[in-house]
Amino acid sequence: xxxxxxxxxxxxxxxxxxxxxxxxxxxxxxxxxxxxxxxxxxxxxxxxxxxxxxxxxxxxxxxxxxxxxxxxxxxxxxxxxxxxxxxxxxxxxxxxxxxxxxxxxxxxxxxxxxxxxxxxxxxxxxxxxxxxxxxxxxxxxxxxxxxxxxxxxxxxxxxxxxxxxxxxxxxxxxxxxxxxxxxxxxxxxxxxxxxxxxxxxxxxxxxxxxxxxxxxxxxxxxxxxxxxxxxxxxxxxxxxxxxxxxxxxxxxxxxxxxxxxxxxxxxxxxxxxxxxxxxxxxxxxxxxxxxxxxxxxxxxxxxxxxxxx
Ligand code: SF4
Numbered sequence: 001x002x003x004x005x006x007x008x009x010x011x012x013x014x015x016x017x018x019x020x021x022x023x024x025x026x027x028x029x030x031x032x033x034x035x036x037x038x039x040x041x042x043x044x045x046x047x048x049x050x051x052x053x054x055x056x057x058x059x060x061x062x063x064x065x066x067x068x069x070x071x072x073x074x075x076x077x078x079x080x081x082x083x084x085x086x087x088x089x090x091x092x093x094x095x096x097x098x099x100x101x102x103x104x105x106x107x108x109x110x111x112x113x114x115x116x117x118x119x120x121x122x123x124x125x126x127x128x129x130x131x132x133x134x135x136x137x138x139x140x141x142x143x144x145x146x147x148x149x150x151x152x153x154x155x156x157x158x159x160x161x162x163x164x165x166x167x168x169x170x171x172x173x174x175x176x177x178x179x180x181x182x183x184x185x186x187x188x189x190x191x192x193x194x195x196x197x198x199x200x201x202x203x204x205x206x207x208x209x210x211x212x213x214x215x216x217x218x219x220x221x222x223x224x225x226x227x228x229x230x231x232x233x234x235x236x237x238x239x240x241x242x243x244x245x246x247x248x249x250x251x252x253x254x255x256x257x258x259x260x261x262x263x264x265x266x267x268x269x270x271x272x273x274x275x276x277x278x279x280x281x282x283x284x285x286x287x288x289x290x291x292x293x294x295x296x297x298x299x300x301x302x303x304x305x306x307x308x309x
Contacts, residue, residue: 001014001018001020001025001028002014003028003029003032003033005169005170006170006173006174007170007174007266007269008170008211008264008265008266009266011166011170012207012208015207021159022159022162022163022166022201022207023155023158023159023162023163025166026162026163026165026166027041027042027162042158045158045161045162046158048112049124049153049157049158049161051110051111051112052101052111052112052114052120052124052128053124053128054110055100055101055104055105055109055110055111055112055120055124056097056100056101056124056125056128056148057145057148057149058100058104058109059075059076059099059100059101059102059103059104059109060075060076060079060096060097060100060145060148061076061145062076063075063076063077064076064100064103064104064106064107064109065107066106066107066108066232066234067307068230068232068234068300068303068304069300069303070106070229070230070232070234070235070238070300071103071106071107071234071238073103074099074103074238074239074242075096075097075099075100075103076100078092078095078096078099078242079092079096079100089133090129090130090133090134090249091246091249093128093129093132093133094125094126094129094130094245094246094248094249095125095242095245095246096129097121097124097125097126097128097129097245098121098122098125098126098129098241098242098244098245099121099125099238099239099241099242100121100125101120101121101124101125101241102118102119102120102121102122102125102237102238102241103121103238105117105118105120105121105233106232106233106234106237106238112124114161114164114165114168114191114194115168115171115172115177115187115190115191115194116177116178116179116187116191117233118179118184118187118188118228118233118237119187119188119190119191119237119241119244120191120241121238121241121242121245122188122191122192122194122195122241122244122245122248123161123164123191123194123195123198124161125195125241125245126195126198126199126245126248126249127157127160127161127164127195127198127199127202128148129245130160130199130202131151131153131157131202132147132148132151134202135153135156135157135202136151136152136153156202157202159201160198160199160201160202161198163197163198163201163210164194164195164197164198165194166197167193167194167197167198167211167214168190168194170265170266170269171186171190171193171194171218171269171272174266174269174270174272174273175190175269175270175272175273175276176273176276177190178285179226179284179285180226180284180285180286181276181284182272182273182275182276182279182284183223183224183225183226183275183276183279183283183284183285184221184224184225184226184236184237184240185218185221185222185223185224185272185275185276186272186276187226188221188224188237188240188241188244189217189218189221189222189224189244189272190218191241191244192217192218192220192221192244192245192247192248192251193214193215193217193218193221193265194214195217195244195245195248196210196213196214196216196217196218196248196251196252196255197210197211197213197214198210199213199248199249199252200212200213200214200252200255200256203252203255203256205255205256209255209260210255211264211265212255212260212261212264212265213251213252213254213255213261214251214265215261215263215264215265215268216250216251216254216255216259216261217244217247217248217250217251218265218268218269218272219261219263219268220247220250220251221244221247222268222271222272222275223275223279225279225283225284225289225290226283226284226285227282227283227287227289227290227291227292227293228285228287228291228292229287229291229292229296229297229300229301230287230292230297230300230301230304231286231287231292231301232304235291235297235300236291287301
């Protein structure tokens with residue numbers, strides 16, 4: 001079996017030739033690339049999925065406050081808000097979960113960099129939100145913590161993570177997953193594409209449609225800059241996880257309405273690479289441009305420098 005592919009077209013050709021579902025192929029590929037047996041890989045994947053669940057619970061149970069003061073319990077505030085414009089359980093959970101996991105990261109907690117720490121809330125946030133509302137729906141109610149903690153899951157959820165990872169592999173090979181190389185389109189933008197692909201997969205869309213959802217999401221993140229305040233992965237990162245979650249839901253709903261991306265996924269990744277290459281260096285994670293050098297951004301930087309001396 002061929003395990004090297006650079007594009008969705010190449011991946012789709014392999015899957016068709018081998019008559020193998022994408023998640024099964026993803027496991028076999030990982031075993032081949034790492035030399036770890038499939039039997040050992042599965043529990044390791046589940047262990048990492050559990051880490052995302054634990055981060056989610058932690059971020060929703062305890063308001064996360066960082067030393068810098070840039071992270072201030074947004075997930076708990078959002079999950080418990082009395083008033084909300086959009087009254088939809090999947091939407092609310094998607095945003096709350098993405099915030100929760102990323103706030104845990106901002107506060108030095110344990111997360112899975114999937115694909116990066118700064119974007120770590122997006123893929124698991126959306127997959128778990130889907131699971132808690134569609135895969136294992138419980139009683140209606142904003143972010144019922146008991147349901148979150150007890151929710152069992154089956155292989156569908158693991159498959160969704162694997163499909164997301166295959167999407168990430170293509171982006172990594174055709175462009176980059178590093179904010180320092182391609183700006184935030186390479187982190188939160190890539191995570192959004194991975195999550196859109198995974199959610200469309202959970203909604204039982206054919207793989208071509210899943211990657212069209214990924215293309216729709218990624219297109220809407222092209223050119224996203226990386227300008228973290230005080231060099232910390234907090235502003236704009238944490239709230240951006242929630243914004244990209246909303247973007248992903250839009251991409252998947254368009255896909256479920258049979259609306260396709262005119263530009264195929266592989267070409268969107270190509271465009272992402274071009275844009276990343278011409279993006280100025282000051283907007284690639286070194287905190288010398290954009291939000292990082294606003295008066296407020298610089299004031300936070302000064303406060304932190306005083307704390308460190
Ligand atoms: S703004 Fe930069 S540091 Fe923050 S998530 Fe995006 S790429 Fe990562």
